[in-house]
Amino acid sequence: MSSEEPQRLQRYLARCGVASRRACEQLIVDGRVTVNGRVSDELGAKVMPGVDAVAVDGRPVVPPAQFATLVMNKPKGVLTTMDDPQGRPTVASLVPTDRFPGLYPVGRLDGDTTGLLLFTNDGKLGNGLIHPRRHVAKRYLALVEGAPDEAQLRSLREGVLLDDGPTLPASVRVLPPREARAQAAQLDWHLRGGNRIVELAISEGRNRQVRRMLAHIGHPVVQLHRSQLGPLCLGGLEPGCWRLLTEAEVDDLRRKAEGC
Ligand code: URA
Numbered sequence: 297m298s299s300e301e302p303q304r305l306q307r308y309l310a311r312c313g314v315a316s317r318r319a320c321e322q323l324i325v326d327g328r329v330t331v332n333g334r335v336s337d338e339l340g341a342k343v344m345p346g347v348d349a350v351a352v353d354g355r356p357v358v359p360p361a362q363f364a365t366l367v368m369n370k371p372k373g374v375l376t377t378m379d380d381p382q383g384r385p386t387v388a389s390l391v392p393t394d395r396f397p398g399l400y401p402v403g404r405l406d407g408d409t410t411g412l413l414l415f416t417n418d419g420k421l422g423n424g425l426i427h428p429r430r431h432v433a434k435r436y437l438a439l440v441e442g443a444p445d446e447a448q449l450r451s452l453r454e455g456v457l458l459d460d461g462p463t464l465p466a467s468v469r470v471l472p473p474r475e476a477r478a479q480a481a482q483l484d485w486h487l488r489g490g491n492r493i494v495e496l497a498i499s500e501g502r503n504r505q506v507r508r509m510l511a512h513i514g515h516p517v518v519q520l521h522r523s524q525l526g527p528l529c530l531g532g533l534e535p536g537c538w539r540l541l542t543e544a545e546v547d548d549l550r551r552k553a554e555g556c
Contacts, residue, residue: 302342305329305350314352328353346395363418364396365546368538369530370413376404390536391415402426403501410483411436411522412530415538421546424553425526431464431499432552435524436506437471439485440515443492444470448513452496456512460502463509467497485519497524526552 309320309329323329327337330351343350350357368390370376378388378400393399398417403426405413416422425432452468471479471493480487487493494515496506507517523529527548533539541549 302344305331305336305341305343306339308343308345308350309352309357314357323352363416364399365414365416365418365421365541365549366391366538367528367530367533367541368413368415369533369535370405370410371535372408372410375407376401376413387413391538405522406504406520409520409522410535412525412528414525414528421550421553425549426501428500430552430555432526433497433499434501434522435495435497437479437483437521437523438494438496438506438510438517439487439519440492440494440510440517442490442515444494444513444515448515451513452509456509458508458512463505464498464500469495471495483519483521491518
């Protein structure tokens with residue numbers, strides 16, 4: 297279920313450390329490169345990293361042990377852990393740990409929460425992103441019981457006192473009816489008469505924080521979905537699917553993780 301992009305052969309060879317891109321082009325036109333056992337001597341050829349078998353002079357070209365960072369749309373009922381001693385369904389079965397050993401989830405979503413979950417095998421990146429001082433923004437959609445009023449929304453914006461301390465200011469709005477209906481349809485949520493969908497952006501990652509914040513103002517969460525993490529969105533990924541981040545997205549995250 298990967299949506300990794302195919303790469304030009306010369307770029308792939310260079311990224312695998314075979315030689316400079318120019319020298320790799322020469323290897324290709326010299327007919328020294330094979331893809332899946334056949335000579336590939338055209339510079340326009342593309343390969344799918346990790347799928348196509350590439351060799352130079354008959355010697356396999358193996359991608360270096362590489363960092364991988366990906367986003368997944370976590371389905372409901374799947375635990376955010378790579379190993380559950382009780383054998384319940386976990387996100388581990390949904391990500392390509394065979395191709396990218398060491399992948400782990402950055403932060404967590406409750407079993408019942410759906411949406412954007414980031415994975416990496418780059419510990420520096422992952423630890424930087426969850427560091428409390430970084431305040432990486434997380435945006436959620438919550439279907440709540442009843443309709444929060446303006447005073448309740450204001451209290452969330454200013455911060456509410458939970459049992460583990462006050463929350464930082466949040467950004468929050470109730471979706472207008474048409475937008476709420478569209479979101480409910482997209483997320484397969486049942487939007488009953490008096491209930492509302494609240495969009496909430498927080499910059500902390502405390503345990504069950506969104507559920508506790510909304511319960512605190514008297515509007516318990518019925519359904520919860522994370523739609524955004526820092527600059528990342530799901531962009532149409534179906535539940536259970538993942539995509540590798542682009543280099544630009546990873547660079548952006550690295551800057552956030554380093555506090556730039
Ligand atoms: N806040 C929650 O309450 N649950 C989640 O899964 C994520 C944020």
